Amino acid sequence: MAQEFHALNERAQLLLKTLVERYIADGQPVGSRALSKYSGLDLSPASIRNVMADLEDMGFIASPHTSAGRIPTSRGYRFFVDTLLTVKPLDRIEINQLEGQLQVNNTQKLVASASHLLSDLTRFAGVVVTPRRSGGFRHIEFLRLTEKRILLILVTAEGDVQNRIIQTDKIYSPSELVEAANILNQNYAGCSFDEIRRRVHAELKQVQEHMSQLMAAALAAGDQAVSESAEDVVISGEINLLGIDDLSSNMTKLRDLFNLFEHRSTLLQLLDHSSRAQGVQIFIGGEAGLTPLDECSVVTAPYEVDGKIVGTVGVIGPTRMAYERVIPIVDITAKLLSSALTQR
Amino acid sequence: MAQEFHALNERAQLLLKTLVERYIADGQPVGSRALSKYSGLDLSPASIRNVMADLEDMGFIASPHTSAGRIPTSRGYRFFVDTLLTVKPLDRIEINQLEGQLQVNNTQKLVASASHLLSDLTRFAGVVVTPRRSGGFRHIEFLRLTEKRILLILVTAEGDVQNRIIQTDKIYSPSELVEAANILNQNYAGCSFDEIRRRVHAELKQVQEHMSQLMAAALAAGDQAVSESAEDVVISGEINLLGIDDLSSNMTKLRDLFNLFEHRSTLLQLLDHSSRAQGVQIFIGGEAGLTPLDECSVVTAPYEVDGKIVGTVGVIGPTRMAYERVIPIVDITAKLLSSALTQR
DNA sequence: ATTGGCGCTCACGCCCAAGGAGTGCTGGGC
DNA sequence: GCCCAGCACTCCTTGGGCGTGAGCGCCAAT
Numbered sequence: 127m128a129q130e131f132h133a134l135n136e137r138a139q140l141l142l143k144t145l146v147e148r149y150i151a152d153g154q155p156v157g158s159r160a161l162s163k164y165s166g167l168d169l170s171p172a173s174i175r176n177v178m179a180d181l182e183d184m185g186f187i188a189s190p191h192t193s194a195g196r197i198p199t200s201r202g203y204r205f206f207v208d209t210l211l212t213v214k215p216l217d218r219i220e221i222n223q224l225e226g227q228l229q230v231n232n233t234q235k236l237v238a239s240a241s242h243l244l245s246d247l248t249r250f251a252g253v254v255v256t257p258r259r260s261g262g263f264r265h266i267e268f269l270r271l272t273e274k275r276i277l278l279i280l281v282t283a284e285g286d287v288q289n290r291i292i293q294t295d296k297i298y299s300p301s302e303l304v305e306a307a308n309i310l311n312q313n314y315a316g317c318s319f320d321e322i323r324r325r326v327h328a329e330l331k332q333v334q335e336h337m338s339q340l341m342a343a344a345l346a347a348g349d350q351a352v353s354e355s356a357e358d359v360v361i362s363g364e365i366n367l368l369g370i371d372d373l374s375s376n377m378t379k380l381r382d383l384f385n386l387f388e389h390r391s392t393l394l395q396l397l398d399h400s401s402r403a404q405g406v407q408i409f410i411g412g413e414a415g416l417t418p419l420d421e422c423s424v425v426t427a428p429y430e431v432d433g434k435i436v437g438t439v440g441v442i443g444p445t446r447m448a449y450e451r452v453i454p455i456v457d458i459t460a461k462l463l464s465s466a467l468t469q470r
Numbered sequence: 471m472a473q474e475f476h477a478l479n480e481r482a483q484l485l486l487k488t489l490v491e492r493y494i495a496d497g498q499p500v501g502s503r504a505l506s507k508y509s510g511l512d513l514s515p516a517s518i519r520n521v522m523a524d525l526e527d528m529g530f531i532a533s534p535h536t537s538a539g540r541i542p543t544s545r546g547y548r549f550f551v552d553t554l555l556t557v558k559p560l561d562r563i564e565i566n567q568l569e570g571q572l573q574v575n576n577t578q579k580l581v582a583s584a585s586h587l588l589s590d591l592t593r594f595a596g597v598v599v600t601p602r603r604s605g606g607f608r609h610i611e612f613l614r615l616t617e618k619r620i621l622l623i624l625v626t627a628e629g630d631v632q633n634r635i636i637q638t639d640k641i642y643s644p645s646e647l648v649e650a651a652n653i654l655n656q657n658y659a660g661c662s663f664d665e666i667r668r669r670v671h672a673e674l675k676q677v678q679e680h681m682s683q684l685m686a687a688a689l690a691a692g693d694q695a696v697s698e699s700a701e702d703v704v705i706s707g708e709i710n711l712l713g714i715d716d717l718s719s720n721m722t723k724l725r726d727l728f729n730l731f732e733h734r735s736t737l738l739q740l741l742d743h744s745s746r747a748q749g750v751q752i753f754i755g756g757e758a759g760l761t762p763l764d765e766c767s768v769v770t771a772p773y774e775v776d777g778k779i780v781g782t783v784g785v786i787g788p789t790r791m792a793y794e795r796v797i798p799i800v801d802i803t804a805k806l807l808s809s810a811l812t813q814r
Numbered sequence: 815a816t817t818g819g820c821g822c823t824c825a826c827g828c829c830c831a832a833g834g835a836g837t838g839c840t841g842g843g844c
Numbered sequence: 845g846c847c848c849a850g851c852a853c854t855c856c857t858t859g860g861g862c863g864t865g866a867g868c869g870c871c872a873a874t
Contacts, residue, residue: 157836170848193836231635265613271629279623279631284617285872287623289631291576357826365728368721377718384709501867514817519868537824537867 134184134205141165141177142186143210146198150446153372155195166331167245183187200411203423203445207408215452216458233257233286236283240463245363246453250443252368253385254360255397257436257467259284262318263348266310268303276303277348283316284431284467290347296339306341319349323438357437359390359397372421372444384452392416397438400426406457421445422461425452431467439463478528478549485509485521486530487554490542494790497716499539532649544755547767547789551752557794560802568802572810577601577630581704584807586781589707591799594678594714594787595731597742598704601780601811603628606662607692610654612647620647622691627660628811629774634691650685663693701781703734703741716788726762736760741782745769750801755789771804775811783807788791 134142144165148156158171165174178196181187186202189195199204216224227243230236244252265281274297278379280288298306313324323345332391364387367380374380386392396414400407409424421441426440439442439460441452478486488509492500502515502522509518522540523532530546533539542550560568571587574580581598588596609625618641624632642650658666667689708731711717711724718724730736740758744751753768763786771786783804786797 155836159836171836172838172848173851175839176847179838189837190858193834193856194687195836232633267611267623269609269625277625277629277631279611279625281613281621285621285635287621287631287633289576291629359865365725365732366727368725374721377712381709381712384712388709477872491824499867503867515867516819516869517815518815519870523869535824536822537865539867 134181137167138177139210140167140180141174142181142198142202143206145178145181145187145196146202146206146210149197150448153446155190155197157195160195160442184391200413200445203410204413207410207449207453211449211453213453215454217287219315221458221462225462230466233284233467236463236466238362240459241360241362244441244455244459245366246437248441248443248447248452249363249366250441250452251364251367252362252449253393253397253438253440253442254463255394255401255432255437255439256358257284258357260318264315266307266315266344266348267343268298268307270298270300270303273297276346288348290350292343292347294339294343297414306344310341310344319345357398359393361387361393370444372446379418379421383422386416386418396424397426397440400440401428401435401438404428406453408449408453423447423449425449425456427456429460429464429467431464438468447450478525481511482521483554484511485518486525486542486546487550489522489525489531489540490546490550490554493541494792496792499534501539501542504539528727544757544789547754548757551793551797555793555797557797559798565802565806567789569806572601574810576578577628577811580810582706584803585704585706588783588785588799588803590708592785592787592791592796593710594785594791594796595708595711595787596706597737597741597782597784599738599745599781600702601628601640601775602701604662606660608659610651610659610688610692612642612651612688613640614647616643617641620781622688622690630694633703634694634762636687636691638793650688651656654685654688663689701738701742703737705731705737705753711787714788716790723762723765727766730760730762740768741770741784744784745772745779745782750804752793752796752797767791767793769793769800770799773804773811775808780811 143163145156145161148160148164158174161174161178162169162171178187181202182189182196185199186205188199189197190197224243226245227307228236228239230239233256237256239293241252244254246252260283262283263280264283264285267279269277269279271277271291274294276292276294276298278290278292280290282288305375308320314325320399326341346445364384367383373383394411396416406425406427409419409426411423412420414424422442422447424442425439425447426438428435428438430436439456441456443452485505489500489505491533492504492508502518505518505522506513506515522531525546526533526540529543530549531540531541534541553682568587568591572580572583574583577600581600585596585598588594588598590596604627606627607624608627608629611623613621613623615621615635618638620636620638620642622634622636624634626632654666658669661669670685670689708728717727740753740760750769750771753763753770755767758768765788766786767789768784768786770782772779772782774780783800785800787796
């Protein structure tokens with residue numbers, strides 16, 4: 127019993143690997159007979175049972191009841207993805223196809239289609255955290271709708287457009303609006319709103335009083351527009367999860383899961399976690415600390431703009447998922463999204 | 471048997487009414503004993519059974535199996551909502567509360583919150599068809615991102631903002647961009663893109679060749695932006711339907727239903743139907759011709775801007791819903807949305 | 815026309831038995 | 845010391861049988 131000291135000998139690893147693979151493939155608890163057939167090792171079921179008992183003791187597998195086969199525990203999956211899994215990267219042709227799907231000309235749509243891409247390819251739920259904004263702007267424009275309603279159009283540093291209606295006390299003439307916009311555009315483009323606020327205060331005492339009021343409103347609106355849409359989670363293909371019998375057996379669990387999807391902030395927290403590390407990360411079962419995700423895994427990867435991580439893409443599916451397929455898909459999607467966003 | 475001639479005598483109507491109400495209230499097939507208790511008529515179960523048999527012959531009710539009570543058929547519901555139902559309008563206080571929820575400052579968000587409102591209040595799925603755009607624009611702006619990438623910002627006649635990146639062959643200077651925008655804004659604001667296209671072609675032969683190319687691109691993009699986001703369906707609270715046991719018993723049906731939700735165009739067609747009539751409309755069960763909606767009802771009402779119908783709000787829920795509550799909610803939401811959109 | 819009574823039909827819940835899958839253990843062979 | 849055939853055991857699953865209760869249709873009496 128020397129090898130029970132944490133480490134798994136080669137045979138145990140191989141058996142664990144094929145067990146997980148079998149289970150992922152057909153969702154049934156795997157018995158000793160099946161393992162003896164598929165492991166490639168020329169061992170009788172009886173011998174295999176011994177190893178399985180060890181694996182169970184160590185918490186890698188468990189049996190739903192006495193006379194069923196074994197299924198992987200979270201720990202089993204964890205070991206599997208960490209050291210047993212062999213991922214086959216996608217080939218060039220597939221990548222090119224994917225690249226074609228991401229040719230879209232504005233950030234929101236790009237993010238949305240990345241999310242769709244993930245859900246379509248994996249048949250699970252795709253998630254994308256929208257890119258963090260730097261908080262500056264590239265261009266500002268005021269447009270008069272009615273006397274006291276002014277449309278603020280704001281092009282962010284990232285090149286997408288925010289808009290917002292400002293209610294004013296005073297009436298501004300079109301030329302005043304143009305002038306205000308010019309001042310902001312010429313002097314402060316690229317700065318953060320905080321910075322602008324300070325500098326406007328300091329430098330522009332001479333500007334007419336009511337003009338600077340307009341600017342204050344603009345800054346507040348800009349601030350809000352930026353912070354409001356700061357980081358959001360775009361989910362698609364939740365419906366796919368309805369088809370997964372692992373999840374849709376427990377109606378209550380399923381509802382909890384979908385409730386989680388509506389709670390963007392919780393999800394955001396989880397996903398943001400991933401944007402601190404490089405490369406693909408995997409949360410298995412309850413590892414994330416969220417009960418509704420008990421029987422789910424989350425596969426994530428950060429994406430970047432100009433070499434800086436700005437968001438996360440990911441897939442949420444059942445713990446019993448084909449990791450060797452999902453992982454490269456998430457990986458590639460993150461990379462494609464990075465390059466699609468960078469080249470603008 | 472004279473009254474079997476289509477018409478329902480008063481007693482039959484009253485019994486049908488209480489039967490439907492009972493069934494809506496607790497979801498169990500209603501038997502003759504229950505009806506005799508709750509109808510208010512002083513009749514024995516046996517007499518009531520006779521009437522029920524008539525109602526069944528006429529197709530208003532049916533029994534799931536021999537020894538269960540009766541449940542309303544689609545036809546029964548139809549008769550119920552058409553002539554038996556007594557809706558109680560919401561009181562002022564509630565309306566004011568709702569009005570508070572719809573104070574948002576841009577069309578997309580307004581539509582989204584209307585949809586949320588519907589789903590929150592009814593605990594079913596809320597749908598809103600986004601307002602039809604007239605196809606003109608109020609203001610156009612070109613903004614240079616890189617040499618050959620130009621950001622087109624388009625304020626529609628309705629006052630919301632579209633944006634889109636144009637890839638150009640040639641390089642335009644900032645002043646050229648300003649000039650092009652000016653031409654469009656000064657001469658063509660308010661016209662449809664089709665009209666502009668014709669007039670630009672006719673009137674602007676003298677404009678430099680490469681300038682008019684830019685405009686063509688702008689028009690094409692504008693056209694596309696308008697037509698693309700022309701009409702869309704915003705759905706919220708689909709998750710609520712997971713909790714409805716009428717629907718979530720059949721996993722397959724449920725999946726079909728959610729698939730329908732992803733098929734915006736089909737849904738759009740159904741909802742657009744409603745925007746041809748005034749006031750609240752109801753589709754019960756398969757009446758809409760869509761199989762996934764077999765056990766659903768759709769309650770819709772058109773909303774307007776400046777007196778013209780531009781879209782539809784609605785609720786999708788199980789056939790067995792509290793119509794007397796849902797109908798006024800949909801009605802009011804349509805009216806609130808109308809006024810919120812008109813006052814801008 | 816209304817009603818009490820009667821027999822009938824099903825769905826539902828329960829129990830029980832048979833069948834099957836898979837385990838753990840043991841004892842013998844290499 | 846490792847491997848493995850055999851065996852007893854456990855426990856899920858399936859299906860049949862039975863009692864119960866709800867509700868109906870019909871009928872004869874009022």
